[in-house]
Amino acid sequence: MSSQKESTARTLTVALLVCLVCSVFVAGAAVALKPTQVDNRLLDKQRSILAIAGLGDPSMSSAQVKDMFKGTISAKLVDLQSGKFSDAKDPVTFDPLKASKDPKLSSVLKGSDDIAGIKRQERFSTVYVVEKEGQVDTLILPVRGYGLWSTLYGFIAVKGDLNTVVGMGFYQHGETPGLGGEVDNPKWKGQWPGKTLFDEDGKLAVEIVKGGIDAQSPKAVHQVDGLAGATLTSKGVDNLLKFWLGQNGFGPFIANLRAGEA
Template sequence: MSSQKESTARTLTVALLVCLVCSVFVAGAAIALKPTQVDNRLLDKQRSILAIAGLGDASMSGKQIKELFANTISAKLVDLETGVFSDAYNPIVFDPLKASKDPKLSSVLPASEDIAGIKRQERFTTVYVVEQDGQVQTLILPVRGYGLWSTLHGFIALKGDLNTVVGMGFYQHAETPGLGGEVDNPKWKGQWPGKTLFDENGDLAVAIVKGGVDPKSPQAEHQVDGLAGATLTSKGVDNLLKFWLGQNGFGPFIANLRAGEA
């Protein structure tokens, strides 16, 4: 073998060894960091739930968030098919998003009903409740749906009357910064508290209005301004709320809970 061929072989061998060492290092780091990543995702979710429910503040440490969440909020499993609480699974560890991909725990939504663009809907999901003396003070419901570029994952919190909004927001999405990403804008999120979901007839009336809400309109108490320059994201948020708060989502559960039959 010529010296040139030997040199090439050595170079390839060294490159291969470096690649193998790097692969082992990266794989090991990924495994080692996975528990931390899972914990951080849970912490972000708990922080979001507390903020939307009007509890705590942005200055809280991770430890304080975990303690406040554990002492204030209860996780409960809801059967979306029957609209009542269920003990079929542990609500603390049950993963609705994973369940939505399992044919045994979910169903395909007809296109005519899938206004949120989620394709499949889980039968069970986890809701979060703040209670006092056995009475619901705040109900936090998970919502999700497709915007312009991504599925938005968030929560809407309701007062004990199950009609008045405490807060609404998203903890995960990939909408365009400065446009659809304005769902994260505190000013826009600040419009939600005090809005009501249902009209005097009990019909779902919440809506996001393109061009802004007319304060003189009798529907103003149910409406929030659309996002400037983000019509499709605004429509997506409007659709996902109508889906999850309607008859195919939490509508039957809210009705049962209000009647004391959940």
């Protein structure tokens, strides 16, 4: 009986030691790989920004992305409350998504103020600017909002007139492949360049429409066809654009930048 107990105890001890050693290895690997994972996420985001701004393509190497991003695009911090540039944080290292979870750096959105479904909004955000001869040539704004199954994270790039779209796309989401996941379809993304965000009166007019665009309508220049079979994802994209380009998002900043007061 004692021999059986010894055997059982020995087996449990060995199993415990094996589990402990494996845990140490897994934890060590996770810690060691974290910087690489962070760097890869940043690289994917930079690659998306370049592609959306029409400055590169997904096939670029990591070195090409870093060199082009460093030499072409400037990160700048925007105070969403004042609608002006700010030096309160380092725009290169500041993480707006992390800040949105910090009560000291964000605020709760309720009811109709939260049409994008993000729940909390950061006070400061990082925008990306391409300048030529001291003037804004392209402005890239981060956007995010809830679709059908997930929050979509992306960017919209506009020309120096702060109205004409250069490109729009998402670098992260969890929408259904073949349906809401069609936000990644080059054909759908190809509808965005040349569209305008605001009408002649300066009112936000961009929208995603269901059932096709009437090319003869004066509104067509502001409209993009919705995703086939993905009404809720299309509505989510429409809502997130209205939020981030509106008064609660980058609307005041765009107005100040246009007036030379940002």
